[in-house]
Amino acid sequence: MAKAITIFFSIKGQTLGAGMKIVEQKKGNTAIAAEFIHNAIGGELFEIEAARVYSKDHMTLINEAKQELQAGTRVEVKKYPESLDDYDTIFLGYPNWWNTMPMVMFTFLEHYDWTGKRIIPFCTNEGSGFGESVRDIKKIAKGSDVKDGITITGSQVKNMENRISAWAKGQL
Numbered sequence: 409m410a411k412a413i414t415i416f417f418s419i420k421g422q423t424l425g426a427g428m429k430i431v432e433q434k435k436g437n438t439a440i441a442a443e444f445i446h447n448a449i450g451g452e453l454f455e456i457e458a459a460r461v462y463s464k465d466h467m468t469l470i471n472e473a474k475q476e477l478q479a480g481t482r483v484e485v486k487k488y489p490e491s492l493d494d495y496d497t498i499f500l501g502y503p504n505w506w507n508t509m510p511m512v513m514f515t516f517l518e519h520y521d522w523t524g525k526r527i528i529p530f531c532t533n534e535g536s537g538f539g540e541s542v543r544d545i546k547k548i549a550k551g552s553d554v555k556d557g558i559t560i561t562g563s564q565v566k567n568m569e570n571r572i573s574a575w576a577k578g579q580l
């Protein structure tokens with residue numbers, strides 16, 4: 409049996425809800441998906457937090473993220489799991505930001521040696537799917553086996569527990 413950890417980054421507060429309306433939520437979409445996966449498969453759950461503070465205003469956050477991407481900023485990670493040695497399977501979750509993953513995910517991935525690990529990405533988004541993110545993960549996480557993963561419409565995630573749980577169980 410694979411030993412799995414679910415690792416994710418997510419923003420709480422303002423986000424795009426149904427009909428592209430800005431809504432306020434206590435838990436981010438990717439966090440909700442990560443909990444469904446964790447509940448389905450067990451193992452550990454780890455939230456990546458950025459050391460920088462993002463604006464609580466959605467449109468300002470959109471611009472902040474664009475600047476980071478354009479500058480290739482390696483946003484600092486607050487805290488890392490000490491080691492991933494105990495895990496062979498990593499469910500890796502993030503929102504699609506500007507057609508790839510948030511820059512803090514690049515920083516996180518560059519911190520470890522991924523040789524021999526199985527990475528299963530899950531990406532919440534509002535229409536762009538994975539964008540370039542899986543290609544970007546493959547570029548950084550050399551020696552790993554990056555699976556196809558799943559994309560999830562963020563504004564629909566609350567209704568998708570059954571589908572996400574069944575998918576996650578099917579990966580082990």
Ligand SMILES: Cc1cc2nc3c(=O)[nH]c(=O)nc-3n(C[C@H](O)[C@H](O)[C@H](O)COP(=O)(O)O)c2cc1C
Pocket residue numbers: 417418419420423424435436437438439469470471473474502503504505506507508532533534535536537561562563
């Ligand atoms: C900075 C930023 C950039 C985004 N860029 C895209 C995008 O390029 N394509 C897309 O489909 N959704 C985009 N979105 C929507 C998010 O991917 C979506 O709302 C996601 O579910 C948010 O996840 P979270 O609540 O876990 O942070 C963007 C959202 C933000 C905040």
